[in-house]
Structures are given as C-alpha cells and as structure tokens.
Amino acid sequence: MTSKGAGGLVIRLVQPDEYQMAGRLVLDAYRTLGDEGDEFYEAELQDIGGRIRESDVLVAELEGQLVGCVTLVDGLKPLSEVEDPDAATIRMLGVASEARGRGIGDALTRECIDRARAAGRKRVRLDTRTSLASAQRLYERLGFERDPEHDWSPAPGIELLAFTLELSPGENSEAS
Numbered sequence: 001m002t003s004k005g006a007g008g009l010v011i012r013l014v015q016p017d018e019y020q021m022a023g024r025l026v027l028d029a030y031r032t033l034g035d036e037g038d039e040f041y042e043a044e045l046q047d048i049g050g051r052i053r054e055s056d057v058l059v060a061e062l063e064g065q066l067v068g069c070v071t072l073v074d075g076l077k078p079l080s081e082v083e084d085p086d087a088a089t090i091r092m093l094g095v096a097s098e099a100r101g102r103g104i105g106d107a108l109t110r111e112c113i114d115r116a117r118a119a120g121r122k123r124v125r126l127d128t129r130t131s132l133a134s135a136q137r138l139y140e141r142l143g144f145e146r147d148p149e150h151d152w153s154p155a156p157g158i159e160l161l162a163f164t165l166e167l168s169p170g171e172n173s174e175a176s
Contacts, residue, residue: 007062007102008062008063009060009061009062009102009103009104009107010060010061010062011058011059011060011061011107011108011111012058012059012061013056013057013058013059014048014052014057014058014059014069016049018048018059018066019048019049019052020046020048021066022048022057022059022066022069023045023046023047023048023069024046025066025067025068025069025094025096026045026046026048026069026092026094027042027045027046027094028094028096028097029094029095029096029097030042030045030092030094032097033129033131033132038155041154041155045092045094048069051071051079051092054073054077054078054079055071055072055073055074055077055079055091056071056072056074056115057069057070057071057072058070058071058072058108058111058112060095060099060104060107060108062099062102062104066096067095067096067098067099067102067104068093068094068095068096068099068104068105068107068108069092069093069094069108070090070091070092070093070094070108070109070111070112071090071091071092071093072088072089072090072091072112072115072116073088073089073090073091074088074115074116074119074121075087075088075119075121079091080125081125081127082125082150082162084123084125086121086122086123087116087121087122087123087124087125087164088112088115088116088119088121088123088124088125089124089125089126090109090112090124090125090126091126093105093108093109093126095108105135105138106138106142109138109139109142110142112124113142113165113167116167117167121167122166122167123164123165123166123167124144124164124165124167125147125150125162125163125164125165126139126144126162126163127150127152127160127161127162127163128160128161128163129158129159129160129161130159130160130161136161136163139163139165140163142165143165144163144164144165145163145164145165145166146161146162146163147162147163147164148161148162149162150162150164
C-alpha cells in the first residue's frame with residue numbers, strides 16, 4: 001500500500017536499498033532531540049533491516065528524497081513495548097530537520113493509523129518525550145489521548161508520555 005499526500009508526498013514501505021539511508025535519517029532526527037550517546041539505542045534506530053522482519057517500516061518521500069521514517073508494530077511483538085495484542089504501536093518516528101513543519105509526521109502517523117485499522121487492531125499506541133510539545137499536539141489533534149498508566153523512562157533523564165488512540169472499525173483517519 002502506498003499513500004500519496006498533498007504536495008507530492010508519498011508514504012510507502014522502505015525498500016532494501018534504502019535501509020541505511022532511512023536508518024541514518026531516524027538517527028539524525030533523534031540526535032536533534034539530545035539522544036546522542038546511547039550506543040545501543042542508536043544502533044537500534046539505524047537497524048531498519050532488523051525491524052522490517054517483524055514490523056512495517058514506512059518512509060515519506062518528497063521530490064525523490066526520503067524525509068521521514070516510522071516503524072509500525074502490528075500486534076504483540078518485541079518492539080511493541082506494551083503487552084496489548086489488540087494494538088498496533090508507532091515507534092521511532094523521525095522527520096529530517098530540513099523537512100519539519102510540512103506535515104510529514106502527520107502523514108506518517110495517519111498512514112500508521114490506517115494500516116492498524118485495516119489489520120483489525122482496536123487501538124494504536126505510541127510514546128513521545130515530555131519535551132516534544134509539538135508532537136503531543138499532533139497526536140492529540142489526531143484523536144490520541146494521554147495514557148499515564150503506561151508512561152515510562154527508558155534511561156535516566158528521558159521521560160516518555162504514553163498516548164493511545166481507540167479505533168472505530170471502518171473509520172478512516174482522513175476524516176480526523
């Protein structure tokens with residue numbers, strides 16, 4: 001499934017020859033958040049080939065360039081982070097710094113919601129840093145609600161806020 005958005009933005013599955021580029025894009029996006037220095041997590045962010053075995057890794061392409069990447073975990077798998085077999089989980093969303101503010105994170109998130117709904121999931125889960133107010137506003141605008149019971153800290157100084165979107169069968173995120 002490929003999704004075309006406004007302004008020529010295309011959301012699609014990552015191709016094998018793009019794994020390295022997509023991994024670098026996500027790593028660079030996270031480094032702008034101050035995550036630099038955690039070698040284990042940096043390796044995980046770059047490991048598109050590892051994630052693609054259990055998840056969908058989607059990219060946003062604009063004018064022939066990759067400008068965003070996200071991982072969608074369908075159901076209960078190691079990358080899910082929450083034991084909820086009825087959920088899909090959005091992970092490792094990154095947008096190239098030069099492309100921010102152009103709706104790319106919104107388009108990637110909507111595509112994840114649509115894919116989760118098509119797979120019959122009852123909800124979509126995600127975590128975001130406490131410092132990312134713009135991401136929190138995006139998720140709330142798309143209908144996600146705070147899920148404080150699942151807030152957590154993966155490392156000292158990094159606090160993550162959990163969000164959940166309950167899905168209605170047959171509803172499309174374009175209506176949001």
